[in-house]
Amino acid sequence: MRRKEREVTDAGEIREILDECKVCRLGLSDEDGIYMVPMNYGYREQDGKLILYFHGAKEGKKVEMIRKDPRAGFEMDCGHGLQEGEKACQYSYYFASVIGTGKAQILEDPAEKLTALEIIMKHQTGKEFTEFRENPGLEKTVGIIKLEVETYTCKRHVS
Numbered sequence: 001m002r003r004k005e006r007e008v009t010d011a012g013e014i015r016e017i018l019d020e021c022k023v024c025r026l027g028l029s030d031e032d033g034i035y036m037v038p039m040n041y042g043y044r045e046q047d048g049k050l051i052l053y054f055h056g057a058k059e060g061k062k063v064e065m066i067r068k069d070p071r072a073g074f075e076m077d078c079g080h081g082l083q084e085g086e087k088a089c090q091y092s093y094y095f096a097s098v099i100g101t102g103k104a105q106i107l108e109d110p111a112e113k114l115t116a117l118e119i120i121m122k123h124q125t126g127k128e129f130t131e132f133r134e135n136p137g138l139e140k141t142v143g144i145i146k147l148e149v150e151t152y153t154c155k156r157h158v159s
Contacts, residue, residue, distance in 0.1 A: 042120035100152025
């Protein structure tokens, strides 16, 4: 990381940024090139690892690409703001971001899919929802991508 003074390593501060960000760009690749897609997400830490969950269709380009090659990249950012200056070169931009790589998989286990839906809704709304478990067969109609993060960096520029 070039600007070490902006690097965030404190676990609590990283969680604050993960909580504030609501959209994560998922990057996948195949023989045709790179495919980036913005997605709402939820996350949890499990056994010391960061895991991201994404809700989507059970079929389509993302699913096909993940089944061919599970390697993925991701980026999320938040806390945007313009820092003004007298001259053009004095302007800057406030932000916080998390960027990383990992292995993606399409979840098939019904219980794990329901847990992922609850995690996503909690992250997006701040509320607990359990009615997914009261809807028989729901897990058969939704697609969930699980990204087990292998590496990531976190950065913040504030005033």
